[in-house]
Amino acid sequence: MYSVEVIVLNKEGIRDPEGEAIKKYMVDKVTDKVKEVRAGKYVLFKIDAGSEEEAMNIAKKVADEKRLYNPIVHKVEIRVRKDEDGGH
Amino acid sequence: MRYKDLDPDRYSSVVIPGGFSFGDYLRAGSIAASTETMEMIKEMANQGKTVLGICNGFQILTESGLLKGALLPNLKMRFISKWVYVKVVRDDTRLTKNLPKKVLRMPIAHAEGRFVLEEEEARRLMVFQYSNEKGEVSEDYNPNGSVLNIAGIANEEGNVIGLMPHPERASFSLTSIDGNVDGLLLLRGLRW
Amino acid sequence: MVSLSEYELDVARKRLGRDPSPVEVKVIDALWSEHCSYKSSKIFLRSFPSEGPRVVMGIEDWQDAGAVDIGDGYAIVLKVESHNHPSAVDPFNGAATGVGGIIRDIISKGATPIALLDMIRVGELKDDKNKWLLKNIIAGIGFYGNSIGIPVVGGELSFDESFSDNPLVDVACVGIVKKDKIKPSVVKEPGLKLVLVGLTGIDGLGGASFASRKLSGENEIGAVQIADPFAGKIVMDVTLEIADKVEAIKDLGGGGLAVAVTEMANGLGARVYVDKVPLRVKDMSPEDIIISETQERMLFAVREENVEYVCKAFEYYEYPCAVIGEVTSDSFIRFIYEGKEIASLPSQLLLSPPLYAWPIREKARKINVKPNVELEQAVRSVLAHPDLASKEWAYSQFDYEVGTSTVVKPGEADSAVVSLPNGKLLAIKGDANPDLCAEDAYECGKAIFAEAYRNLAVVGARGIAAVDHLQFGDPKKPEIYSDFVDAVRGIGEAARFFSIPIVGGKVSFYNENKKGVAIKPTPLVVMAGLVEGKLLKPKVEEGSLVLIGYTRNEMRGSLFAKLFGPYGEVPKARLQEDYLASEVVLDLINQGTILFAKDVNRGGLMGSLMAILSKGYSAKVDPDRILGTDDLMAKLFSENGGRFIVITNSPESVVERAKRRGTIASVIGEVKKGNYLEIGSWKLNVKKEVEHHSNYLEVEMSD
Numbered sequence: 011m012y013s014v015e016v017i018v019l020n021k022e023g024i025r026d027p028e029g030e031a032i033k034k035y036m037v038d039k040v041t042d043k044v045k046e047v048r049a050g051k052y053v054l055f056k057i058d059a060g061s062e063e064e065a066m067n068i069a070k071k072v073a074d075e076k077r078l079y080n081p082i083v084h085k086v087e088i089r090v091r092k093d094e095d096g097g098h
Numbered sequence: 099m100r101y102k103d104l105d106p107d108r109y110s111s112v113v114i115p116g117g118f119s120f121g122d123y124l125r126a127g128s129i130a131a132s133t134e135t136m137e138m139i140k141e142m143a144n145q146g147k148t149v150l151g152i153c154n155g156f157q158i159l160t161e162s163g164l165l166k167g168a169l170l171p172n173l174k175m176r177f178i179s180k181w182v183y184v185k186v187v188r189d190d191t192r193l194t195k196n197l198p199k200k201v202l203r204m205p206i207a208h209a210e211g212r213f214v215l216e217e218e219e220a221r222r223l224m225v226f227q228y229s230n231e232k233g234e235v236s237e238d239y240n241p242n243g244s245v246l247n248i249a250g251i252a253n254e255e256g257n258v259i260g261l262m263p264h265p266e267r268a269s270f271s272l273t274s275i276d277g278n279v280d281g282l283l284l285l286r287g288l289r290w
Numbered sequence: 291m292v293s294l295s296e297y298e299l300d301v302a303r304k305r306l307g308r309d310p311s312p313v314e315v316k317v318i319d320a321l322w323s324e325h326c327s328y329k330s331s332k333i334f335l336r337s338f339p340s341e342g343p344r345v346v347m348g349i350e351d352w353q354d355a356g357a358v359d360i361g362d363g364y365a366i367v368l369k370v371e372s373h374n375h376p377s378a379v380d381p382f383n384g385a386a387t388g389v390g391g392i393i394r395d396i397i398s399k400g401a402t403p404i405a406l407l408d409m410i411r412v413g414e415l416k417d418d419k420n421k422w423l424l425k426n427i428i429a430g431i432g433f434y435g436n437s438i439g440i441p442v443v444g445g446e447l448s449f450d451e452s453f454s455d456n457p458l459v460d461v462a463c464v465g466i467v468k469k470d471k472i473k474p475s476v477v478k479e480p481g482l483k484l485v486l487v488g489l490t491g492i493d494g495l496g497g498a499s500f501a502s503r504k505l506s507g508e509n510e511i512g513a514v515q516i517a518d519p520f521a522g523k524i525v526m527d528v529t530l531e532i533a534d535k536v537e538a539i540k541d542l543g544g545g546g547l548a549v550a551v552t553e554m555a556n557g558l559g560a561r562v563y564v565d566k567v568p569l570r571v572k573d574m575s576p577e578d579i580i581i582s583e584t585q586e587r588m589l590f591a592v593r594e595e596n597v598e599y600v601c602k603a604f605e606y607y608e609y610p611c612a613v614i615g616e617v618t619s620d621s622f623i624r625f626i627y628e629g630k631e632i633a634s635l636p637s638q639l640l641l642s643p644p645l646y647a648w649p650i651r652e653k654a655r656k657i658n659v660k661p662n663v664e665l666e667q668a669v670r671s672v673l674a675h676p677d678l679a680s681k682e683w684a685y686s687q688f689d690y691e692v693g694t695s696t697v698v699k700p701g702e703a704d705s706a707v708v709s710l711p712n713g714k715l716l717a718i719k720g721d722a723n724p725d726l727c728a729e730d731a732y733e734c735g736k737a738i739f740a741e742a743y744r745n746l747a748v749v750g751a752r753g754i755a756a757v758d759h760l761q762f763g764d765p766k767k768p769e770i771y772s773d774f775v776d777a778v779r780g781i782g783e784a785a786r787f788f789s790i791p792i793v794g795g796k797v798s799f800y801n802e803n804k805k806g807v808a809i810k811p812t813p814l815v816v817m818a819g820l821v822e823g824k825l826l827k828p829k830v831e832e833g834s835l836v837l838i839g840y841t842r843n844e845m846r847g848s849l850f851a852k853l854f855g856p857y858g859e860v861p862k863a864r865l866q867e868d869y870l871a872s873e874v875v876l877d878l879i880n881q882g883t884i885l886f887a888k889d890v891n892r893g894g895l896m897g898s899l900m901a902i903l904s905k906g907y908s909a910k911v912d913p914d915r916i917l918g919t920d921d922l923m924a925k926l927f928s929e930n931g932g933r934f935i936v937i938t939n940s941p942e943s944v945v946e947r948a949k950r951r952g953t954i955a956s957v958i959g960e961v962k963k964g965n966y967l968e969i970g971s972w973k974l975n976v977k978k979e980v981e982h983h984s985n986y987l988e989v990e991m992s993d
Contacts, residue, residue: 023493025518025570028124031520032123032124032129035120035129039132082380083380083383102606118439118519123520177436177686178686179685179691207690264691266694267694275699
């Protein structure tokens with residue numbers, strides 16, 4: 011079993027009003043060290059696959075075909091790790 | 099009133115109305131809950147003044163810890179506008195003390211109204227439950243997946259009250275769905 | 291990125307007497323874009339009647355929205371706009387920023403927005419892409435409207451293959467303002483300071499020229515604008531707070547600062563110091579700053595002594611506010627950057643692009659024979675059509691009661707009603723009919739105007755003002771331009787007939803799918819009216835069913851013809867019949883003789899009966915009592931105008947009232963509790979149809 015994390019964020023250069031608001035009204039009241047905040051969407055898949063690559067490809071296929079993100083606005087980051095106990 | 103201009107000493111009650119504070123970014127009510135104004139409102143609540151939160155106001159009250167529990171996105175994962183019935187199950191709060199009716203019709207309009215809290219405590223604190231017009235509570239009348247059909251709760255003392263339905267939208271017969279003014283009955287409780 | 295033609299560049303060169311610099315080309319490109327200049331439509335738009343006793347501010351002189359007097363010192367401001375191209379690329383943000391833009395148009399007049407309408411058209415839902423588009427369009431409208439606290443009180447949602455790839459997202463907004471507080475968008479005197487609020491970024495670069503050409507299907511990132519309703523709320527609240535202290539207000543929309551400054555100067559000149567524009571990102575080039583279409587920005591013309599007051603109000607909410615220049619008397623628009631003049635163009639040149647009347651060619655009309663369809667199949671198919679399904683899935687996502695002034699709510703009647711601060715009731719409705727317009731844009735132009743008028747009558751209102759939105763494919767294609775001209779002629783004719791001024795409008799060309807096939811022509815009319823006597827909140831109850839007006843065998847463009855094959859005549863818009871039938875309905879409402887009224891349009895009589903059947907009632911109809919044609923299919927499914935159905939307990943007085951008004955009404959049947967539809971001796975249990983009606987969208991959209 012693999013855990014595949016799909017993280018969807020607005021592309022560089024595309025505004026993120028939610029991240030901006032969190033920075034301005036929350037983070038900046040605590041510290042001035044944080045230079046940027048971006049908010050996005052996190053989706054976790056538990057995938058029964060034979061290899062990391064296969065798990066990654068399955069997640070990618072779902073994300074692309076079902077429009078988990080809009081390629082025009084979003085960038086997507088996919089991270090895979092093998093689950094310690096649930097594996098084959 | 100603008101939130102930065104609150105002078106708590108001048109008022110005996112405060113209503114935090116619905117709306118979208120700070121765009122409801124992050125979680126509904128979360129940014130508003132961290133403002134200095136909410137510190138003042140906490141102080142007012144501690145002095146025993148009445149604090150009422152409607153919709154986003156309820157979300158702010160839970161986010162700021164004035165009320166127990168949390169409000170998560172509706173089970174359907176989308177904003178829902180709808181007229182609902184709620185059953186009043188506590189009469190020891192400022193708002194419900196002298197209420198002549200036990201079932202009220204009011205509209206809801208929210209995306210994050212699924213109330214969650216450990217069941218035993220929720221049962222003790224709940225004031226309003228989504229029901230049918232006879233006051234029967236069942237999953238069929240639960241619009242958002244709240245635990246125990248909870249539409250609103252109060253603190254133990256009954257002076258801090260939060261609810262998702264909008265009583266102010268059921269206070270004028272012209273704009274109310276069937277001419278009822280159940281919401282006004284509720285809001286009259288502010289004159290204590 | 292520049293969409294100016296060689297010819298246009300040449301015109302610019304000749305008028306300037308020199309070559310424009312690259313920055314100047316971008317400024318000219320923005321101002322001369324189809325989106326901002328109306329160069330392919332303006333000649334014809336001038337034909338609309340825009341004057342009237344109630345008109346406080348019409349469509350002339352570059353105003354953002356028109357205003358009409360509603361008595362007691364108040365005026366309403368009305369505007370419609372589309373965000374079709376951005377919504378095709380990023381439906382959530384495209385639709386949301388469409389709402390933001392229309393709201394800023396209303397506050398530009400100093401008016402408080404009180405209601406929104408959304409008219410949505412997408413391809414059929416069997417295609418996942420269309421589902422994705424619809425889901426995000428509705429979510430985006432809700433996200434912005436709900437957050438900013440303006441109720442979406444009504445709209446339309448319909449489906450047609452021609453909107454795959456190119457959905458239509460039209461939003462309209464109504465605002466209210468004290469008549470003597472209306473703000474112009476243009477200045478009349480030099481010396482005023484130009485004050486810009488909001489940050490400028492690189493989003494929305496070149497949007498105006500993007501909306502003025504076809505979708506390329508490539509990476510359109512430059513045209514994506516991100517919606518920020520929280521910023522929009524600050525802009526709205528503070529603009530209304532300071533409106534008294536400024537001389538002119540303008541929303542920054544298509545073409546960004548270049549267009550806003552030039553249009554605001556309106557023939558005078560302006561000097562803009564580009565370095566003074568507050569930026570979201572560093573290192574923006576001056577030309578990008580000038581044409582960026584970043585949302586949530588406003589431009590004000592302010593007397594020097596009021597500048598501090600204005601900016602302090604924005605700074606209370608930590609919102610950026612800066613003086614970026616001033617209005618000058620020399621009729622030149624100048625942009626200055628790092629002390630150097632990077633553009634200096636005559637206002638007249640920018641405001642008067644070459645106008646076009648493109649060639650027109652009428653489409654060839656095909657004659658077809660009537661399809662042979664069984665009654666049951668016909669009824670079932672029409673009643674199950676998605677256009678007739680309950681739209682609760684969509685409107686329940688809108689906070690349609692925020693502001694506590696929504697009197698007639700979505701799904702309750704043919705138009706929405708909101709209460710105004712002076713106690714009056716305002717009815718509003720938007721109407722379009724792409725299927726009919728595809729057959730005959732001229733009759734269609736008249737028909738949609740008349741339909742809006744009838745829709746208002748149903749709640750007891752008479753139309754007082756309208757705005758239009760004209761959506762077509764490529765205007766350089768003669769058949770498409772012919773539809774455009776015809777639609778303008780039809781709408782203008784109906785507006786003159788009803789004496790309802792057109793106080794504003796928009797045009798959107800180049801609506802095509804990826805294969806270059808144009809959308810069905812979709813002119814749209816939004817009408818506002820006042821309830822001067824009694825209000826009717828239509829309520830289905832048991833009673834007699836009366837049909838007002840003649841039914842005609844004119845089936846072309848109908849839902850029936852769409853499902854079973856086009857045939858027959860195009861319905862003629864007999865405006866006199868629309869007017870007379872509406873007067874009858876208004877009389878009946880004021881007499882208190884009717885419980886329920888509905889306009890007959892989509893799906894014909896059967897389509898209109900759905901509003902009764904879906905409430906748990908049976909309808910029994912005697913087809914022999916339907917007057918005007920002997921053809922059963924036409925009796926049941928014709929969509930010709932001039933008709934209403936009403937439920938009443940005194941049917942004779944309805945018939946009598948119609949005769950007195952110079953038209954006819956016929957008692958065609960009755961309404962009783964139950965779930966049957968009876969047509970003569972034929973009977974159908976409609977339980978399944980009713981369930982489908984209430985659940986269709988919910989089910990389709992949840993998988």
